[in-house]
Amino acid sequence: GEKVEQHQSTLSVREGDSAVINCTYTDTASSYFPWYKQEAGKSLHFVIDIRSNVDRKQSQRLTVLLDKKAKRFSLHITATQPEDSAIYFCAADHTGGADRLTFGKGTQLIIQP
Amino acid sequence: DMKVTQMPRYLIKRMGENVLLECGQDMSHETMYWYRQDPGLGLQLIYISYDVDSNSEGDIPKGYRVSRKKREHFSLILDSAKTNQTSVYFCASSPGTGYTEVFFGKGTRLTVV
Numbered sequence: 001g002e003k004v005e006q007h008q009s010t011l012s013v014r015e016g017d018s019a020v021i022n023c024t025y026t027d028t029a030s031s032y033f034p035w036y037k038q039e040a041g042k043s044l045h046f047v048i049d050i051r052s053n054v055d056r057k058q059s060q061r062l063t064v065l066l067d068k069k070a071k072r073f074s075l076h077i078t079a080t081q082p083e084d085s086a087i088y089f090c091a092a093d094h095t096g097g098a099d100r101l102t103f104g105k106g107t108q109l110i111i112q113p
Numbered sequence: 114d115m116k117v118t119q120m121p122r123y124l125i126k127r128m129g130e131n132v133l134l135e136c137g138q139d140m141s142h143e144t145m146y147w148y149r150q151d152p153g154l155g156l157q158l159i160y161i162s163y164d165v166d167s168n169s170e171g172d173i174p175k176g177y178r179v180s181r182k183k184r185e186h187f188s189l190i191l192d193s194a195k196t197n198q199t200s201v202y203f204c205a206s207s208p209g210t211g212y213t214e215v216f217f218g219k220g221t222r223l224t225v226v
Contacts, residue, residue, distance in 0.1 A: 001172065004155075006155075009153070032213060034213065034215075036217075042219065043203065043217040043218060043219045043220055044156075044203070044217045045217065046214070046215065049213060089155060089156065095210070095211070096211055097207070097210060097211040097212050097213050098207055098212065098213045098214075098215045099144065099161060099207075099210055099211075100158065100161075100171075101156075101158070101215070102158075102172075103155035103156040103157075104155055105153055105154060105155040106155055
Protein backbone atom coordinates (compact mmCIF):
# COMPACT_ATOMS: atom_id res chain seq x y z
CA GLY A 1 0.00 0.00 0.00
CA GLU A 2 0.85 3.66 -0.09
CA LYS A 3 3.48 4.97 2.27
CA VAL A 4 3.91 8.66 2.95
CA GLU A 5 7.14 9.76 4.58
CA GLN A 6 7.45 13.07 6.33
CA HIS A 7 11.11 13.55 6.91
CA GLN A 8 11.24 16.28 9.49
CA SER A 9 9.68 15.52 12.84
CA THR A 10 10.42 19.05 14.03
CA LEU A 11 11.19 22.27 12.17
CA SER A 12 12.07 25.49 13.95
CA VAL A 13 12.19 28.84 12.13
CA ARG A 14 12.32 32.46 13.18
CA GLU A 15 9.18 34.52 12.87
CA GLY A 16 9.11 36.14 9.45
CA ASP A 17 11.31 33.52 7.82
CA SER A 18 10.08 30.83 5.43
CA ALA A 19 9.42 27.21 6.36
CA VAL A 20 9.49 24.20 4.05
CA ILE A 21 8.06 20.82 4.99
CA ASN A 22 8.83 17.90 2.72
CA CYS A 23 7.01 14.63 2.04
CA THR A 24 7.56 11.68 -0.24
CA TYR A 25 5.12 9.01 -1.35
CA THR A 26 5.45 5.59 -2.93
CA ASP A 27 2.29 4.91 -4.93
CA THR A 28 2.53 6.29 -8.46
CA ALA A 29 -1.27 6.12 -8.64
CA SER A 30 -1.63 8.78 -5.95
CA SER A 31 -3.24 11.84 -7.45
CA TYR A 32 -4.39 14.00 -4.56
CA PHE A 33 -2.14 15.51 -1.92
CA PRO A 34 -3.65 17.56 0.91
CA TRP A 35 -2.02 19.20 3.89
CA TYR A 36 -3.64 19.40 7.31
CA LYS A 37 -2.77 21.50 10.33
CA GLN A 38 -3.25 20.44 13.92
CA GLU A 39 -2.83 23.04 16.63
CA ALA A 40 -2.05 21.93 20.15
CA GLY A 41 -4.92 19.97 21.65
CA LYS A 42 -7.15 20.53 18.65
CA SER A 43 -8.35 18.58 15.67
CA LEU A 44 -7.02 18.61 12.15
CA HIS A 45 -8.15 21.13 9.65
CA PHE A 46 -7.42 21.40 5.97
CA VAL A 47 -4.94 24.03 4.81
CA ILE A 48 -4.14 23.44 1.16
CA ASP A 49 -4.02 20.67 -1.42
CA ILE A 50 -2.68 19.87 -4.87
CA ARG A 51 -3.74 17.45 -7.56
CA SER A 52 -1.37 15.57 -9.80
CA ASN A 53 -2.38 17.51 -12.91
CA VAL A 54 -0.48 20.57 -11.67
CA ASP A 55 2.91 21.02 -10.07
CA ARG A 56 2.32 24.16 -8.06
CA LYS A 57 -0.52 25.73 -6.12
CA GLN A 58 -0.49 28.88 -4.04
CA SER A 59 -2.91 30.23 -1.48
CA GLN A 60 -1.80 33.43 0.22
CA ARG A 61 1.37 32.57 2.21
CA LEU A 62 1.14 28.86 1.43
CA THR A 63 2.52 27.13 -1.66
CA VAL A 64 2.51 23.43 -2.43
CA LEU A 65 4.96 22.00 -4.95
CA LEU A 66 4.59 18.56 -6.48
CA ASP A 67 7.35 16.64 -8.25
CA LYS A 68 5.72 13.52 -9.66
CA LYS A 69 8.94 12.09 -11.04
CA ALA A 70 10.58 12.18 -7.63
CA LYS A 71 7.29 11.34 -5.87
CA ARG A 72 7.84 14.30 -3.62
CA PHE A 73 5.70 17.21 -2.50
CA SER A 74 6.34 20.08 -0.18
CA LEU A 75 4.59 22.83 1.76
CA HIS A 76 6.17 26.26 1.72
CA ILE A 77 5.07 28.88 4.23
CA THR A 78 6.39 32.40 3.74
CA ALA A 79 6.54 35.23 6.28
CA THR A 80 5.83 32.84 9.15
CA GLN A 81 3.74 34.03 12.07
CA PRO A 82 3.27 32.67 15.61
CA GLU A 83 -0.12 31.26 14.64
CA ASP A 84 1.61 29.02 12.10
CA SER A 85 2.97 26.97 14.99
CA ALA A 86 1.32 23.55 14.76
CA ILE A 87 1.82 20.01 13.56
CA TYR A 88 1.47 19.76 9.80
CA PHE A 89 0.45 16.48 8.20
CA CYS A 90 0.86 15.66 4.54
CA ALA A 91 -1.28 12.97 2.95
CA ALA A 92 -1.76 11.18 -0.34
CA ASP A 93 -4.74 9.46 -1.94
CA HIS A 94 -5.12 7.39 -5.10
CA THR A 95 -8.92 7.45 -5.34
CA GLY A 96 -9.17 10.90 -6.86
CA GLY A 97 -10.81 12.17 -3.71
CA ALA A 98 -9.97 11.83 -0.04
CA ASP A 99 -11.49 8.43 0.69
CA ARG A 100 -8.23 6.61 1.34
CA LEU A 101 -5.88 9.22 2.68
CA THR A 102 -2.53 7.93 3.85
CA PHE A 103 -0.98 10.39 6.27
CA GLY A 104 2.61 11.17 7.06
CA LYS A 105 3.73 11.19 10.68
CA GLY A 106 3.55 14.95 11.02
CA THR A 107 6.03 17.80 11.34
CA GLN A 108 5.98 20.03 14.40
CA LEU A 109 6.57 23.57 13.15
CA ILE A 110 7.88 25.92 15.81
CA ILE A 111 7.94 29.64 15.12
CA GLN A 112 10.55 31.33 17.28
CA PRO A 113 10.09 35.01 18.17
CA ASP B 114 -22.80 25.43 11.42
CA MET B 115 -20.81 22.56 9.86
CA LYS B 116 -19.70 20.28 12.62
CA VAL B 117 -18.44 16.81 13.42
CA THR B 118 -19.16 16.00 17.06
CA GLN B 119 -17.50 13.24 19.00
CA MET B 120 -18.59 11.84 22.33
CA PRO B 121 -17.09 11.32 24.78
CA ARG B 122 -13.98 13.47 24.54
CA TYR B 123 -12.10 11.51 27.17
CA LEU B 124 -12.60 7.91 28.25
CA ILE B 125 -10.79 5.51 30.56
CA LYS B 126 -11.65 1.85 30.30
CA ARG B 127 -10.29 -1.36 31.78
CA MET B 128 -8.81 -4.03 29.57
CA GLY B 129 -11.53 -6.39 28.41
CA GLU B 130 -14.35 -3.86 28.67
CA ASN B 131 -16.43 -2.88 25.66
CA VAL B 132 -16.03 0.63 24.31
CA LEU B 133 -18.44 2.69 22.25
CA LEU B 134 -17.28 5.88 20.57
CA GLU B 135 -19.96 8.02 18.98
CA CYS B 136 -19.73 10.48 16.14
CA GLY B 137 -22.30 12.76 14.60
CA GLN B 138 -22.30 15.23 11.75
CA ASP B 139 -24.82 17.86 10.74
CA MET B 140 -23.85 18.25 7.09
CA SER B 141 -25.72 15.25 5.61
CA HIS B 142 -22.38 13.92 4.45
CA GLU B 143 -22.45 10.50 2.84
CA THR B 144 -18.96 9.41 3.81
CA MET B 145 -17.65 9.09 7.34
CA TYR B 146 -14.37 7.82 8.70
CA TRP B 147 -12.71 6.64 11.87
CA TYR B 148 -8.99 7.27 12.31
CA ARG B 149 -6.65 6.73 15.21
CA GLN B 150 -3.68 8.92 15.98
CA ASP B 151 -0.68 7.69 17.88
CA PRO B 152 2.43 9.72 18.72
CA GLY B 153 4.90 9.61 15.86
CA LEU B 154 2.56 7.61 13.64
CA GLY B 155 0.24 10.17 12.13
CA LEU B 156 -3.33 9.13 11.44
CA GLN B 157 -4.32 5.63 10.41
CA LEU B 158 -7.66 4.78 8.80
CA ILE B 159 -9.67 2.20 10.75
CA TYR B 160 -12.98 2.16 8.86
CA ILE B 161 -14.78 4.12 6.21
CA SER B 162 -18.53 4.28 5.73
CA TYR B 163 -19.97 5.28 2.37
CA ASP B 164 -23.53 5.54 3.69
CA VAL B 165 -25.95 3.73 5.99
CA ASP B 166 -24.91 0.09 6.41
CA SER B 167 -22.19 0.48 3.76
CA ASN B 168 -18.94 0.14 5.63
CA SER B 169 -15.48 -0.83 4.49
CA GLU B 170 -12.29 -1.73 6.30
CA GLY B 171 -9.48 0.75 6.35
CA ASP B 172 -5.85 0.01 6.95
CA ILE B 173 -6.08 -1.17 10.58
CA PRO B 174 -9.56 -2.65 11.20
CA LYS B 175 -8.50 -5.50 13.45
CA GLY B 176 -10.06 -5.23 16.91
CA TYR B 177 -12.68 -2.72 15.80
CA ARG B 178 -16.14 -2.74 14.33
CA VAL B 179 -18.44 0.03 13.25
CA SER B 180 -22.11 0.78 12.94
CA ARG B 181 -23.91 3.29 10.78
CA LYS B 182 -27.68 3.09 11.00
CA LYS B 183 -28.35 6.75 10.27
CA ARG B 184 -26.45 8.92 7.83
CA GLU B 185 -25.54 11.44 10.52
CA HIS B 186 -24.18 8.94 13.05
CA PHE B 187 -21.18 6.64 12.90
CA SER B 188 -20.09 4.54 15.86
CA LEU B 189 -16.81 2.79 16.58
CA ILE B 190 -16.98 -0.26 18.83
CA LEU B 191 -14.15 -2.00 20.58
CA ASP B 192 -15.20 -5.39 21.86
CA SER B 193 -12.96 -6.31 24.78
CA ALA B 194 -10.57 -3.39 24.66
CA LYS B 195 -6.84 -3.94 24.74
CA THR B 196 -4.14 -1.71 26.14
CA ASN B 197 -2.66 -1.21 22.67
CA GLN B 198 -5.91 0.45 21.65
CA THR B 199 -5.04 3.38 23.86
CA SER B 200 -5.03 6.24 21.37
CA VAL B 201 -6.76 9.37 20.17
CA TYR B 202 -9.62 8.51 17.84
CA PHE B 203 -10.81 10.97 15.23
CA CYS B 204 -14.05 10.81 13.35
CA ALA B 205 -14.34 12.65 10.05
CA SER B 206 -16.85 13.19 7.30
CA SER B 207 -16.92 14.25 3.68
CA PRO B 208 -19.74 14.96 1.22
CA GLY B 209 -19.14 11.70 -0.65
CA THR B 210 -16.84 9.58 -2.72
CA GLY B 211 -14.55 11.68 -4.85
CA TYR B 212 -14.95 14.79 -2.75
CA THR B 213 -11.90 16.18 -1.05
CA GLU B 214 -13.34 18.28 1.75
CA VAL B 215 -12.85 16.24 4.92
CA PHE B 216 -14.01 17.61 8.23
CA PHE B 217 -12.58 16.21 11.43
CA GLY B 218 -14.08 16.02 14.89
CA LYS B 219 -12.17 17.10 17.98
CA GLY B 220 -11.15 13.55 18.86
CA THR B 221 -11.71 11.12 21.72
CA ARG B 222 -8.76 10.29 23.93
CA LEU B 223 -9.20 6.66 24.98
CA THR B 224 -7.04 5.12 27.67
CA VAL B 225 -7.27 1.39 28.26
CA VAL B 226 -5.75 0.32 31.57
